[in-house]
Amino acid sequence: MQNLSRKFSTLPIHKLSRSQPQPTKAFVPFSEIQQQRKLLKHKIITVLDGCTSLDQVKQVHAHLLGNGLSQYSYVITKLIRTLTKLQVPMGTYPELVFKQVRYPNRFLWAAMIRGFTIQGPISESVIYYTWMRREGTGPVSFTFSALFKACGSVLDVNLGRQIHAQTVLIGGFVTDLYVGNTMIDMYLKCGFLDCGRKVFDEMPERDVVSWTELIVAYAKSGDMESARELFEDLPVKDMVAWTAMVTGYAQNALPNEALDCFERMQGAGVGIDEVTLIGLISACAQLGASKYANWIRDISEKSGFGPTENVFVGSALIDMYSKCGSLDDAYKVFQGMKQRNVFSYSSMILGFAVHGCANAAIELFQEMLTADIRPNRVTFIGVLTACSHVGMVDQGRQLFATMEKYYNVTPSADHYTCMVDLLGRAGRLEEALELADTMPIVAHGGVWGALLGACRIHRNPDIAQIAANHLFELEPNNIGNYMMLSNIYASAGKWGDVSRVRKLMREKGLKKNPAYSWVETKNGGVQKFCAGETNHPEYNEIKKASEDLLKRLQDHGYRQNLNSVGYDVGDEEKMRILMAHSEKQALAYALLSTDSGSTIRIIKNIRICEDCHAFMCVASQVSGRHIIVRDNMRFHHFKNGTCNCSNFW
Template sequence: MIGEYKMLQVHSASPPKVPSHPQIPEILKTNLLKNFNSPFELKQAHALLIKTHTPLSSLPLTRVGLVCALNPSFVYAQRIFQTLEKPEIVVWNSCLKIFAEGDSPQDAIFLFYRLRQVDVLPDDFTFSFVLKACANLLDVFNCRIVHGYVEKLGLQGNLILQNMIVHLYALCGAMSDARLLFVKMPQRDVVTYNIMISQRIKEGNLNMAYGLFSKMSERNVRSWTSMISGFVQCGRSKEAIRLFLEMESEGQRPNEVTVVAVLSACADLGALDLGKRVHEYSNQSGFHENLHISNTLIDMYVKCGCLEGSYRVFEAMRERTIVSWSAMIAGFAMHGEGEKALELYDEMIRSGMKPNDVTFVALLHACSHMGLVDKGREFFTMMTRDYGIEPKIEHFGCMVDLFSRAGLLKEAHEFIVNMPMAPNGVIWGALLGGCRVHKNIELAEEAIRHISELDPLNDGYHVVLSNVYAEAGHWEKVARIRKLMKHQGVKKTPGWSSITINGAVHEFVAGDESHPQAEEIFEMWEKLLVKVKLKGYVPNTSVVLLDVEDKEKEKFLFRHSEKLALVFGLMKLPPGMSIRIMKNLRMCEDCHAFFKLISAIENRDIVVRDRNRFHCFKNGACTCRDYW
C-alpha cells in the first residue's frame, strides 16, 4: 500500500479534489444534536458540542431527560442540567409531564422516585404531573405517598394540588379519604365541590350530593349539570326539571351536556313544551350538529307523543348513526306506525347502515303491535343469520309478546321453554298478558307460578291474574289472590294520569275528587257523557273487575284517571289543540272507546302514553287499530 501511495504521489500533479459541500457538516451536526435516541448518541452529541465550543444549552434538554431518565445514565443527564442556570427540576418536570400524559404514565412515577433518591427538590408542578399519572393508572397507593410529600413540604395551601388529590381519592373509590381531606382543606372552591358531587352521584348517593350542592356559595354550569344529570339518572326527573328552571333563573347558560340531561327528563315526564323550548335554545346556541343532542331530541319527541317532531329532527340530521335510525324506527313502532317503521328500516339498509341489536328490538316491537307474526319470525332469524347478532333476552321477550298478542299461546310457551337462557319475570309476564287477552286460565296460572319466584313483589302480575279470574267469574280465586297479595305485603299500584297545562303538571288518580276544580270537571264530564252516548257509547262494565252491580261499575268507569285528565284538558286547552296524557298503567278498553268518540266529537287529536305504548286518537280512530 505504501508503494501504491508513493506511485500515486509520483504520477499525480496535485492531490485529488474532493467535492465541497459546506452544508453537510451542519446538517449532520443538527441531526446529531436534535435527534439522539439513546445515551450513546447523546454522548456523541455532547462530544461534538465540546469539540466545536458550542454551549450545552444547544441540546434539547427535555430530550436529554427522556433519554436518560429510566436508565443508568440518569446521573449523566443530571450533570448536564447542573451546568445550566435554570433549576434542574424544571427540565425533569417537562419529562414528568410527557410521561404522565403519554402511554406509560407509570414512567412518571418511576422518575419521581428517582428524583427523590437523589434529593432533587420537587415543586408544585412535579406533584401535579405525578398525580395526573396516578389518576390515569387509578393508583391510590402512590397517591397517598404523594399526598404525604405535599403535606410534608407544606403545600396544603395549593388549592389545585388539593383538588387533584381529592379527585384522585374519589376516582379510586377511596371516598373516606376524599371526604376527610375535603373537611380538612383550609379553603375550597367550586371545583372542590364539583368533584365531591360528581362522585357521590356516581355512587348513587344523590341526597348527599344535593346536600353538598346546597352548601355551595358559588356554582358553575358543571355544578348544575351534574345535579340535573344525577336526578335524571336516578329517575327523579321532576326534580331535574325544577333544578333546571332554577338554573335558568340564576342566569346560567346550559351547555350541551345540560341540554341532553334536561331533554331526557322531558322525555320521562312527557314535558313537551319545555322540550321544545330546550330544542330552540339548542339550535340558537349552535348545538344542532351535536349527534348526542339530536338523538336525544328524537327520543324526547317520541316519548312526548310528538312523532312529527322527532321525524323533523331525524330528517334534518346531516349525519345519522345507528342510534338515530333505531330511535326513529322504535318511535314509529311505539306510535302504531308499524308500516313506517319497516319502511324506514329498508331505507336504512339501502343507505349502507347495518342494524344492531337495538334496531331488532324496535323491529320486533313493531311486528308485535301490528300482529305481523311471520315478519317477526323473519327478523328474529335474520338477525343471527345475516348479521351475526346473538339474540338477547329482550329479543326473546319481544317474540313471546308477539306470539301471545296474536293468540299463539302454546307457541309462546314452547318458545319460552326452549330459550337458551333462563326466562325472567318479563318473559313470563308477556305470556301472562296474552293469557288475559285470550282468556287462558291454565297457562296464566303457570306463568304466575314462575313470576312468583322471579319477581314476587311485582303487583302488576298479580293484578293481571286476578283480572283473568274475574273475567272468568272465578270470584273466589280473585279473593284468594288479593288475600295472598296482602299477606305478602304486595300493594296494588294506584292508576294515575297526568296532563301538562301551561307548564304545570296536573295529576289525577282514579276516583280523585281532590283537584281544586273537581266540581267543574265532573260537570263537564256529565255534558260529554250525553254527547258520547248519542254517538253510541255504551259503558263497558266488563273491565271493572269487581263483584258489584253494573251501576256501581259505571261509577268506577266514569272516574278513571285518564278520563278526568281528558276532561280537564278539554276545559283548559284552546279548541283544536292536541291533548297529551301520560298514564302509568295500561289503558282500559272502555277508556279507549270513549277517547275515540271524543276525538271525533270535539275534533281533537288526543295522545295517550300508557305503560305499553302510545295511543294517538284522531277522527274517531286510534293508531293502535284496537290491537294492544
C-alpha cells in the same frame, strides 16, 4: 518569582486580552448554554406536538440521540406523553425509550405511570410506581392522579386506599388540590361515596371540580336532596356544576326540577353547551309536554348546538319529540340533521315503533343499512318492537334470525323479550311460552312479564300463572306482576284466585301503586290526576263534565266494560270505579279547559285499560278531537273513533 509577578503586574490588562488570539468558537457562558438548550427544547416540544404517527416520533428521538439530548428527562417526558396520546402501546417503543434514560426525573416516571394508566396494562402503573420508589425517586402530583385514575378504572378500592396511605406518608400530597380531586373521583367510581365525602370534607382547599364530583355522585346514587344541598353551598357555580344538577334531576325522573334548575341557570347568566341541552331534552322527554318541546328546540338552535350540527342534540330531540307524541316533529328533526349515527336512527326507529308505524320503522331500518350505519342492540329492540306492536310475526322472526348472522348482534334477554311479546300479542301464547322456556340465555323478568302481559290481552289465566310463578321468584317485590295476575283472574271471573293473589300481596306487605295521568292545560301547564282522587280544586266541575261525557258516549254506542275492574264488587261499584280512572278525569278536564280543535295529550304511568281505550275511541269521535294517550307501553292516537294501535296493545 519576584520578576514574574512584576512582569505580570506591569502588563496592561487590555494588552493582555488583545494579544490573545480570538478563539475560533465564541466563548459561551453557561447561562447561554442553558438559553440555547431552552430554545432547542421548545423547538422539539413544538415538533412533538405536531407529530401524528409513531414514525415521526421515532425521527425526533433519533435527532435527540444525535444532539445528546436523549438523556434529557424534560424532553423525553414530552415524547412519552406524545406516544401515549398516539396510543402506542406503552410496553413497546415508549418503554424502550424510557429505559435508555439513566436518571429519569420524577416527571418522566409520572409520564410512564400515566401512560400505563391510560393504555393499560394498568398493573404496570403500579409496578412502575414501586420501581420508581425503589430507585429513590419521589412522586409528583400527577403520579398520584394517574394511580388513582388507574384504581378508579379497575374499581380496585383496596389499591386506592394503599395509594391514599402513600400520599399521607410522603406528605405534602394529601393536601394537594389536584391529588385530592382524583382521590375523591377514585372513591366515587369504586362506589365508596362516604370515603369520597370524607376526603372532600378534610381537604384544606377545594375547587368547583371537587364539589361537582360529589354532586354527581349523590345524583347518581339517587340522593338529589344531598346533591342539591351541596350545590347550594357551592360558592362558584360554573357551567359544568349547573349541568350536573340539571342532568341529575333528569336522571332521577324529576323532570320538573330539571327544568326549574335550567331556568335558574339561565337566570344566573351561565352559558350552556350540548351536555346541558342533552340533560334538559331528556327531562322534557320524560315530561312529554309538547309546549316545552318547541321551546327547547329553539334554545338548542340558538345555542350553537342545534340538531342540525350536533348529532347528540339531534338524536336527543328525536327521542323527545317522539315521547311528546309529535312524531312529525321528530321526523323533521331527523331529516334536518347533517350527520346521523346509530343513535339518531335507533331513536327514530323506536319513535315509529311506539307510535304504531311499523312499516316506517322497517323502511328506516333499511335506509340505515344503505347509509352504511351498523345497527346495534337498541336498533333491533326498535325494529322488533315495531313488528310486535302491529303483529308482524314473520317479519319480526326474520329480523331476529338475521341479527346475529349478518350484524353480529347477539340476541340478549331484551331481544327475547321482544320476541315473546311479538308471539304473545299475536295470540301465540304456547309458542311464546316455549320460547321463554327454551331460550339459550337465562330469561329475566322482562321475558316473563311480556308473556304475562300477552295473557292479559288474550285472557289466558293458565299460562299467566306459569309466567307469574317465574316473576314472583325473579321479582318478589314487583307489585305490577301481582296486579296483572290478579286482573287476569278478575277478568276471567275467577274471584277465588284473585283473592289468593291479593293475599299473597298482603303477606309480602306490598301496596298498590297509585295510577296517575297527566294532561296538558291550555297555557302549557301540566295537571296531574290520581285515580279515585276527589281533592282536585275543580273536582265538582270535572265530575259533572265526565258524567255528561259518559252519557254522550253511551248515546254513540259506548258500553262500560265491567271486566276491566279487578275487584269482585257489584256492577254499580264497578261502573263508579271505571269512571274514576285517572285518564277519564284527565280527558274530562281537558275537554273542559282547552280550545276545541286542539290536540289533547294525556300521559299515564301504567297501561291503559280496555275500558278507557274504548272510551277514548268514542270520545275522539264525539268531540272531534285528536286524543293522544301515552301509557307506559306506547302511544295511542285516537282519531275519528279509532286508535292507530287497532286495539292491539
